[in-house]
Amino acid sequence: MRAGVAGIAALSVALALGASAQGPDEASPALEASVRQLAAELSAVCPIADPGDQKALDACRQALFHGSLLRRSVDTILLWGRPHSAPGASLNETTLTQFGPEVWTGLYAPLFMFSGDWRIDYDGNERLYRATLGALFRNALDPGQYPYPFWHSAKKWNDYQKANAIVLWIAPSGTIVAAQFVNDGQQQARLTSPPVVRPPFDGQWMWTDRQGEMQPAPALFHGLFADDNPYLKELDSRYRDFADALRKGHCSGCHAPDNASHTKRLVLLQTPAHAASEIKRLMRVIRDNEMPLDDSLLASEVDADTRAALLDYGVAFEESVDAARAWEEARGSSRR
Numbered sequence: 001m002r003a004g005v006a007g008i009a010a011l012s013v014a015l016a017l018g019a020s021a022q023g024p025d026e027a028s029p030a031l032e033a034s035v036r037q038l039a040a041e042l043s044a045v046c047p048i049a050d051p052g053d054q055k056a057l058d059a060c061r062q063a064l065f066h067g068s069l070l071r072r073s074v075d076t077i078l079l080w081g082r083p084h085s086a087p088g089a090s091l092n093e094t095t096l097t098q099f100g101p102e103v104w105t106g107l108y109a110p111l112f113m114f115s116g117d118w119r120i121d122y123d124g125n126e127r128l129y130r131a132t133l134g135a136l137f138r139n140a141l142d143p144g145q146y147p148y149p150f151w152h153s154a155k156k157w158n159d160y161q162k163a164n165a166i167v168l169w170i171a172p173s174g175t176i177v178a179a180q181f182v183n184d185g186q187q188q189a190r191l192t193s194p195p196v197v198r199p200p201f202d203g204q205w206m207w208t209d210r211q212g213e214m215q216p217a218p219a220l221f222h223g224l225f226a227d228d229n230p231y232l233k234e235l236d237s238r239y240r241d242f243a244d245a246l247r248k249g250h251c252s253g254c255h256a257p258d259n260a261s262h263t264k265r266l267v268l269l270q271t272p273a274h275a276a277s278e279i280k281r282l283m284r285v286i287r288d289n290e291m292p293l294d295d296s297l298l299a300s301e302v303d304a305d306t307r308a309a310l311l312d313y314g315v316a317f318e319e320s321v322d323a324a325r326a327w328e329e330a331r332g333s334s335r336r
Contacts, residue, residue: 026122027120027121027122027129030174031120031129031170031174032120034069034073034174035118035120035131035168035170036118037069038069038070038073038118038131038133038168039114039116039117039118039133040116041068041069041070042064042070042114042116042133043114043115043116045059045060045063045064045068046060046063046064046109046110046112046113046114047113047114048113048114048115048136048190048191049113050140051113051136051137051138051139051140051141051193052138052140052141053138054141054142054145056113057110057111057138057141057145060110060113061106061110061218064105064106064109064110065102065105065106065224068105070105070109070176071101071102071105073174073175073176074101074104074105074175074176075101075171075175075176075177076100076101077098077099077100077101077177078098078099078100078101078104078176078177078178078179079091079096079097079098079099079177079178079179079265080096080097080098080099080104080108080178080179080180081094081095081096081097081180081181082094082156082159082180082181082182083180083182090125090126091126091128091169091178092264093264094264095259095262095263095264095266096178096180096264096265096266097257097265097266097267097268098265098266098267098278099268099274099277100277100278102224102277103147103224103273103274103277104179106218106224106273107147107218107219107273108147109166109179111137111138111141111146111160112135112136112137112138112163112166112181113135113136113137113138114133114134114135114136114166115133115134115135115136115188115190115191116134117133117134118131118132118133118134119131119132120132120170123169126169127172128169128170128171128172128177128178129169129170129171129172130167130168130169130170131167131168131170132165132166132167132168132182132184133165133166133167133168134164134165134188134191135163135164135165135166135181135191136163136164136190136191136192136193137160137161137163137181137193139160139161139193139195139196140193140196143198143215143216144209144213144215144216144217145216145217145218146216146218147216147218147219147271147273147274148205148216148219148257148268148270148271149198149201149204149205149216151198151199151201152201152257152258153201153258157198158195159181159183160181161193161195161196162183163181163182163183164182164183164184164186164188164191164192165181165182165183165184165191166179166180166181166182167179167180167181167182205256205257205270205271206219206270206271216271218273219271219272219273219274220236220271220272220273221235221236221272221273221276221324224273224276224277225324225325225328226328226331229324229327229328230327231320231323231324231327232324234320234323235272235276235317235320235321235324236272238313238316238317238320239272239275239276239317241313241316241317242275242310242313242314242316242317243269243275244309244313245306245309245310245313245314246269246310248306248309249302249306249307249309249310250302251269255267255268255269255270256268256269256270257270267282269282275317276317276321279314279317279318279321280318282314283311283314283315283318286307286310286311286314287311
């Protein structure tokens with residue numbers, strides 16, 4: 001399975017990335033106020049701290065995931081990544097990873113600390129507003145605190161470490177449709193930290209630590225569901241069955257962070273949290289026989305047993321994800 005999941009979202013993403021109504025060159029007072037509030041929120045709950053401070057990370061993650069302005073502002077799909085290596089390249093030309101809002105808000109945004117500085121301008125080519133927020137990457141955390149080993153690529157890891165800003169791409173409606181970590185070339189002492197050298201990547205996206213715990217921890221639903229969610233054990237078991245079917249269907253190689261198929265819109269399935277976020281879009285393309293794709297990016301057939309396993313285990317995993325989310329929503333409603 002290569003590009004099929006991303007294709008499900010192509011229309012809605014296209015509406016935001018290049019097909020939205022032309023906006024004014026200057027942001028409206030309401031949009032400026034929203035960006036100002038976002039910058040204030042982020043600097044309050046995710047302030048600049050030691051880049052290895054676990055408690056600061058936990059507090060930031062908890063605050064952003066539950067009821068934050070950032071979470072409410074993100075579109076149903078968010079594209080995330082680095083700028084294109086060619087200056088002036090468009091977002092459509094840039095390789096970006098597709099996330100559900102809960103995964104980006106719970107697993108990726110908290111890896112940055114925010115200074116409260118912000119600016120906003122309008123990009124006429126993208127037909128989107130560009131809000132730039134001063135930020136610093138938490139590069140000294142325990143390896144298991146990242147959604148996957150960013151150091152699988154030395155360049156990616158160094159780009160994360162050098163980042164001093166997060167760019168939020170905002171549609172005229174005020175919805176955040178894409179985000180990128182960048183270095184804007186401006187030197188600010190508080191937005192730099194000593195580089196951390198990570199050991200060579202061993203090829204494992206998930207691993208067991210010395211205490212016998214599976215890692216990375218955030219990808220095991222800790223960024224998505226409460227630790228006392230009664231469906232966590234069931235989710236883990238059903239994901240393992242579904243992941244085995246994905247491997248047999250030759251899906252795992254294309255939907256991993258190293259992006260072996262070089263797709264412009266990468267969809268990750270290599271951990272439970274990433275797969276849970278994409279499960280509904282994924283099951284639609286499996287049912288419609290749009291995946292897997294062959295080397296010509298055309299839909300190809302899989303054997304009947306593999307297809308049956310993808311459908312059976314996928315449905316079971318989807319049902320568990322729905323039940324876990326319903327439990328979270330019910331608890332949230334009762335608290336309110």
